[in-house]
Amino acid sequence: MNTSGHLRDVTEKASVLVGPSGLSEAAKLSAALGFLGVSGSQQTIAQFLGASVDVQQSRLLCSAATFLDLLERLEQRSDGIALWQSNVHSAFVYEADNAAACATVAARIAGTAPTSLVYVKAGAEWTVTDKFPEFCRSMSGVRVAAGVNSTEAALPLDRSRPGTISIIFGAEGTALAKLDYHRVPVFVATAGLLDVRAPLTSRDFDIRQHFLSAVPIVLYAKWAFPRSSWHAPQTSACLVIDDPLLKPRYGHVDFQLFLDLMRGHGFSTSIAFIPWNWRRSSATVVGLFKDNPEAFSLSIHGCDHTRAEFGIQHRGRLTWRAKEALDRMTRHEAKTGIRHDPVMVFPQGVFSRSAMTVLKQTGFIGVVNSEVMSTDPQPSELTVADFWNVAVMKYSDFPIFTRRYPSSGVGNFAFDILLGKPCIVVIHHSDCHDRCRALIGLVDQLNGLNGGLAWRSLGEVVRHSFRQRELASGAVEIEMYGSELRARNWFAEPRRFCIRKQEASPSTIREIRSGVQQVAWTTLDGHVYLEIELDAGEECAIEIAYEMVPEPDMRGEGLRYRAKAMARRYLSELRDNYVTRTPLSS
Numbered sequence: 001m002n003t004s005g006h007l008r009d010v011t012e013k014a015s016v017l018v019g020p021s022g023l024s025e026a027a028k029l030s031a032a033l034g035f036l037g038v039s040g041s042q043q044t045i046a047q048f049l050g051a052s053v054d055v056q057q058s059r060l061l062c063s064a065a066t067f068l069d070l071l072e073r074l075e076q077r078s079d080g081i082a083l084w085q086s087n088v089h090s091a092f093v094y095e096a097d098n099a100a101a102c103a104t105v106a107a108r109i110a111g112t113a114p115t116s117l118v119y120v121k122a123g124a125e126w127t128v129t130d131k132f133p134e135f136c137r138s139m140s141g142v143r144v145a146a147g148v149n150s151t152e153a154a155l156p157l158d159r160s161r162p163g164t165i166s167i168i169f170g171a172e173g174t175a176l177a178k179l180d181y182h183r184v185p186v187f188v189a190t191a192g193l194l195d196v197r198a199p200l201t202s203r204d205f206d207i208r209q210h211f212l213s214a215v216p217i218v219l220y221a222k223w224a225f226p227r228s229s230w231h232a233p234q235t236s237a238c239l240v241i242d243d244p245l246l247k248p249r250y251g252h253v254d255f256q257l258f259l260d261l262m263r264g265h266g267f268s269t270s271i272a273f274i275p276w277n278w279r280r281s282s283a284t285v286v287g288l289f290k291d292n293p294e295a296f297s298l299s300i301h302g303c304d305h306t307r308a309e310f311g312i313q314h315r316g317r318l319t320w321r322a323k324e325a326l327d328r329m330t331r332h333e334a335k336t337g338i339r340h341d342p343v344m345v346f347p348q349g350v351f352s353r354s355a356m357t358v359l360k361q362t363g364f365i366g367v368v369n370s371e372v373m374s375t376d377p378q379p380s381e382l383t384v385a386d387f388w389n390v391a392v393m394k395y396s397d398f399p400i401f402t403r404r405y406p407s408s409g410v411g412n413f414a415f416d417i418l419l420g421k422p423c424i425v426v427i428h429h430s431d432c433h434d435r436c437r438a439l440i441g442l443v444d445q446l447n448g449l450n451g452g453l454a455w456r457s458l459g460e461v462v463r464h465s466f467r468q469r470e471l472a473s474g475a476v477e478i479e480m481y482g483s484e485l486r487a488r489n490w491f492a493e494p495r496r497f498c499i500r501k502q503e504a505s506p507s508t509i510r511e512i513r514s515g516v517q518q519v520a521w522t523t524l525d526g527h528v529y530l531e532i533e534l535d536a537g538e539e540c541a542i543e544i545a546y547e548m549v550p551e552p553d554m555r556g557e558g559l560r561y562r563a564k565a566m567a568r569r570y571l572s573e574l575r576d577n578y579v580t581r582t583p584l585s586s
Contacts, residue, residue, distance in 0.1 A: 012225045014040025015058040017048060019066035025096050028193045029061050029217075035196050035385045036221045037230035037469050045070050049083065057089035059224045063096035064105050064188070071108055071181075081182050091181075092220045094189040099153060106155050106188050109179040110164065117153040117190055118172045120146055126170050126211055132178070133450050135223045136167065138235075138417040140450040142410060144211050146170070152212055153190045168215065176216045189216040196385040203371060204402065205387045207415040218418055230467040230479065232390070232420035233490050237446065237453040238461045239439075240345065240368065240403060240426045242272045242301060243572070246281035246289070251429030251576035255285050255296075261436055262295045267443050270458035272301035272345040275328035276569055278335070286336045297457035298332075298340040299368065300325050302347035304557075304565040305572075311350035311375040316553030318355050322362040324556070341459025343368055352376055356395035361508070361546050366391070366399045366462040366482040368424060388419050390467055391481040397502045399481040401465060406431065406438065410445045422465045423453055429576055460486070463541075471498070485542040489534035497534055499542060500527045510545045 014033055018026045026042050033040055040059075045066070048058075062070070074080035095102040099117045107114050123145050130141035146152045154173030159166045163180035167187070175190045191212035207214060221229055244250040262269060289296040302309055303325040312318060322344075329340045342364045346355075349371030356374075359367065372392045373379055380394040391399030403424035404412055413423050423446060431439055447453060456464065463486040468478045473496075478487060480501040489495050503509070506523045512530060513519060519542070521530040532540055557565070 012038070012228045013056050013058045014038050014225070015048065015060050016040055016042045017060055017062035017066050017070065018042050018044055019063060019069060025063050025193065028195050031195065031197050031385070032193065032217050033061070033221060035388065036218065036225075037467075038221055038225045038228060045073060048087075049073060049077070049080075051083075051087060058087055059089050060091040061220075062091075062093060063098065064093050064102035065096065065098045067091065067093040067186075068101050068105050068108070071105070085182055085184060088184050090185045090187070090220075090224055092187045092189070092217065092224070094191065094193055094216065095153070096192050099190075102188065102190055103155065106157065106177065106179065109181045109186055109188075110157065110161060112158070115156055118156055120152045120154055120170060120172050122146055124152075124170050124172065126168055126175060128215075129165065129167050129169070130450075132165055132167060135178075135219060136450065137219070137222060138414045138449045138451050139215060139219065139411075142414045142449075144208055144409070144411040146211070155188070155190055167219070168212070175212050176219075187216070187220050191216070193217060194384065196383065196388065198384050200372070200382040200384055200387050203373065204404070204408075205384060206408070207412050208409065211411070215415065215418075218415075222418065227470040230420060230469050232465070232467055233488070234454045234464060235417050235420075235423055235451060236461040236464045237267070237423035237455045238297075238425075238458050239267055239269045239443070240272055240299065240424060240458060241269060241432075242345065242426065242428055243274060243305070243576070244271055244429060245277050245573065246271070246273070246285040248282060248284050250573075251580060252432040253429045254432070255288055257435065258432070259288055259292060259295060261440060262292075265440055265443050266447055266455065268295055268297070268455040268457065270297045270299045270341065273298045273329070273332075273340070274301050274305045274569070275325045275332070276304045276565060278328040278332035281332065281336055281338075286338060289338045290336075293339075293457075297459070298329070298338060299343045299345055299458040300329055300340065300364075301345045303328070304562075304569075305347045306561075306565050306568060307348065308350045308375070310344075310346050310355040311352050313352055313354050313376075314553075315354050315358060316551045316555060317557075318352075318358040319362065319551045319554045320556050322355075322358050322364070323554075326363060341365075341457055341462075343458050343462055345369065346371070350375060351395075353380070353395050356398045356400075360396055360398040360483070361548050365459065365484045366401060368401045368403055368458060368462070370403055370405070370426060372400055372402060388421075390419075390421050390465055390479070393481065393502050397504055398483075399462070401462060401481075406442045410442065410449075413446055414449055417449065417451065417453075420467045422461050424458075424461065430580055480542065483544045483546070486539065487534075487542070488539040489536055492536050494533060494535045497532050497540075498529065499532065500529050501544070502526060503528045508546050508549075510547045513543045513545070514540055 016026050016029045128139045128142045133140045156173045165178040166174040168176040177188045179186050194213040303321040344367045391401045403426045462482040463484045475496040478499045
């Protein structure tokens with residue numbers, strides 16, 4: 001079994017050009033490429049120019065100042081242009097705090113008079129072209145307002161010039177352009193590069209604040225390295241509604257209306273169901289769920305849904321709450337016939353690292369949450385790359401799949417999809433007023449994105465959320481996140497799939513199965529590895545079962561706690577069904 005990771009597809013070569021003082025910028029580029037699954041090498045301009053003709057053309061990436069130096073040296077050599085055309089597949093050039101160099105590069109390639117970048121006021125709108133879908137992918141046609149806390153710039157390009165494509169543009173000019181330099185595409189970006197190693201400074205990552213420093217490099221890498229970069233073969237999607245009881249109407253949620261909307265607009269919904277309510281489901285709504293399992297599903301929203309119930313450190317109580325939540329959902333399934341997904345949605349988004357460990361060991365397959373910062377006294381520091389990943393894996397190697405509210409805007413969902421993350425929308429009953437018009441507008445926008453969505457139950461979203469890339473050996477490498485995986489061979493011929501999952505404590509694994517068969521696995525560098533052969537079109541199901549660590553202090557809650565939990569549930573329903581509905585009623 002190959003677990004060394006060195007059999008990468010070397011036909012897609014990344015060459016990061018380093019200028020005289022560009023080591024920090026080269027490190028940013030290398031970090032971004034590494035996160036996206038692309039390996040490459042750093043070269044000086046002299047090393048690049050000294051290379052012989054190479055059939056494995058390089059993808060050059062560098063700052064504008066470094067690229068300008070390269071252009072000048074190429075044009076001084078009699079064989080410079082021939083070497084350029086022979087050895088370069090394409091180039092990505094970005095501003096890197098040298099606006100003059102960026103403008104000069106664009107003018108030199110376009111053959112126009114020198115000009116300057118035009119600075120754009122905050123709040124101006126950027127548009128991603130829909131005329132270059134193979135490059136822009138899920139971002140095609142997306143519009144995003146310029147960040148309010150940054151200075152952004154554009155090139156005043158002539159968009160009608162042959163060979164020029166304005167990929168990201170606004171009223172003032174172009175922020176990402178495709179130009180041709182002697183028949184080789186050069187992508188010029190007017191912003192610096194976001195450092196994916198930087199700490200995440202807010203509760204999530206908002207692409208609206210980093211649009212020009214994040215989107216161009218990801219677009220280019222996905223286009224220039226289609227085989228060797230990580231990608232998701234499908235994008236799974238689900239709408240999650242927190243809290244509702246399964247009654248014909250809960251707050252502004254009308255379940256029959258919602259079913260009609262799902263049928264008409266092509267989406268699925270998971271109810272984040274509070275296990276405390278397991279005895280209280282209406283037969284009418286139960287029938288809707290059982291008759292339409294492709295539309296409706298249940299996930300698990302806490303246990304009693306008390307404040308911060310999974311934000312504590314006490315392992316015994318956490319274990320009791322996790323097991324009680326599963327037991328209640330099992331009783332609900334026996335009573336109603338509605339299956340549930342073993343996926344946790346934390347009440348108020350609050351959780352501790354200990355809670356993540358407990359969920360992993362009690363049979364949950366993953367977490368879907370709006371928050372990624374734990375309540376621990378010394379929480380893990382998350383980076384931009386941690387959030388960009390398919391799931392956040394900083395807590396006991398157990399995944400948090402992030403979800404977003406409609407207020408995040410379609411641009412954030414589109415960027416998540418570009419990264420390979422699932423598209424998970426969260427709402428509350430109050431978002432369903434006015435017959436869900438605003439929500440349906442967002443769903444239609446999401447379904448209209450380039451690439452398409454596969455709407456599923458939340459459990460199936462977790463199982464189908466992974467990333468993969470091709471290896472030089474012809475095998476396919478898969479990065480697994482949840483405790484269960486559903487993968488398919490989309491190729492036209494049989495392939496070997498090398499599956500890996502981050503796991504720092506492999507001793508906690510009881511077994512790994514593919515269907516009913518146990519699978520051999522090994523460990524290396526904080527990951528578990530296994531291999532499986534799949535024929536064309538064949539699917540596989542991988543499940544990892546963990547050992548349950550006994551908790552000597554596992555105990556339930558006292559009478560006072562249970563009384564407070566009951567009061568909270570009934571008061572919340574009173575609020576949702578009567579208080580908050582009144583001002584929004586149409």
